[in-house]
Amino acid sequence: MNKFSVPVRQYTTKKLIGVTEGETIQKACQRMVEFHIGSLVVCNEKVVGFFTQGDIIERVVAEGLPYSEPVSKIMIRDLITADIDTPVYKVLESMQQHQIRHMLITEEGNVIGLFSLKDLVDVEKQFLETAISSE
């Protein structure tokens, strides 16, 4: 079994940190610092947006946007997603095509998790760990 042929489910973070649409950019950034994370989902009952540290630099700092603006002003609304049973290599292909480092993961159409390039390091670790766990 190729390590990248397994469903992305195995490497998906199924607990996400989020903010509401009306939250200020500064408050959202404080949450990213508090939890030491590089992205946030934006929720309005369901997930309606997403943004990363890169988006903050590009759309807020570089543009000189006030930190008191709501996150709805900078979030990405056209969400790029992959189903939780998509093989890891296909998710990576899609991330490459879209030039993104985070992929929102869905199950039955609802966003339920996140897969990031950083998780690739864990893929390598898992490979080693599975070998160790075998008796």
Next chain:
Amino acid sequence: MRIAHISDSHITPGGEFQKDVFSQIVKEINTSPYDLVVHTGDITDTGLREAYERSFSLIESIKKPLVVIPGNHDSRNVGYELFEEYFGDLNGVYQGEDYVLIYADSSIPDRNEGRVGSSKFTWLKSQLVKYSSKKLKMVAVHHHLVPVPKAGTERNVLFNAGDLLDLFQRYDVDLVLSGHRHYPNVINMDDMIISNAGCVSCRKRRAGDVCSYNQVNITPEEITVTIKRVNASQENRYPRSGGEIFISEGKKLARIVHIAGTFFSDRKIFEKGKYENAVKKINALSPELVVHCGDVVEKGIPHHYDLAQKYLHMIEAPIVYTPGPRDINYIGYELFPTVTGGLDQDFETPLFHVHGVNSSQYDSDVGSVGRFGLQNLEKSIKEQEQEMSIVFLHHNIVPLPHIREKGLLEDAGDVLKSLYDLQVDLVLTGHSSYPHATRFGSTVIANANAVSCKYIRSSYGNSFNVIDIYENLINISEIHSLWGSKRIIGIWKRNDRVQQ
């Protein structure tokens, strides 16, 4: 879907088998709307041909779709060959449109303990990959994966239970079915429900219990497991959920740093640079408390405790300690209390009460809280005035990935059940040098990696945990001892008891 989960019938000519009870329960199953019956092993008592012949004719009286898996008794006397002859595959898959049940033989011939070895582990994983998209995923093995209460000195008898639990959680397995210990128990590990059936028709019951089986009802919204004893029923309901999004953590109430395995020594096994960097980070985090879960020194000798005194003074926050076995060996049983303040230490704030329990024994690797120790702990938890209760000890109370049974408390099943029932908020342990955190019921159980010892089991390297308690959630992150890099290893909503 409704499943009758039976186990440990121990059918044999004569012996401990109770035919009248078996027939009564089979009649109840046959006349109830069950979609499936799963027998999680020890069908026979001896694995002998006459036992298999008798078992086959009796099991035939179950008039429902049936999955039967072998237990350790079925494999005795090379009975695993007869199992295939009478009941079919030892490992396999049973599936419907929306569900799958993957079952595996965990027996080791002529031994009571169990194992899912290398090739079978890989096969199990391949089946979970294949059936990943099924709405309901179930796994059945004979040996229990999580310690059960009333198990005496038998802990978790599946060697690599921690690896299996980790695999099942990654693949969102909904339900795990097992038997073996002749005592029914149901527990939830985050969203995964673990149903352990008692014995359906065997006299060898524990704690004066009666025969029983588990009724499992599954809907899209919840899983209900009812322990159906011949004289009473006990229902356990668990909501089913997918991912979780945390929008509001509320005010931060407390920060605790959780460490283990400082391993102060004059040998290079103690990584001084990592310890000093970790201390800088710990002091910068300004925790209210540091909880040290043992293996303070490499050996319980004066020179190592001299080093401990020198290095522990570098930590600015108050510290509470519990010893690992190496802390109390040689003359450590005198030095540990002198240097750290005692074997069973407590700490209180207006928010929480931290209860320390010594699980180590002199000149022994076996960890135990003991019946007397557990009674004292229960009393202390019940009498505390704070809303949050935190327990810390050295040995593990649940299996961890890459760790075998030796790190588990001898009485892990009883301790886990007690802390689960008391809805203790947080249990901190420090054996096995592997960072891990999960939640059983409303109890978060976290293990700390070694902070500055060369013996590690995590490819991430040495680390310690920082636990942030907010009004609405608990977040546990691992911080690398050398680099200070941080990653979340668990995040949970605060339990209902606290939110009321």
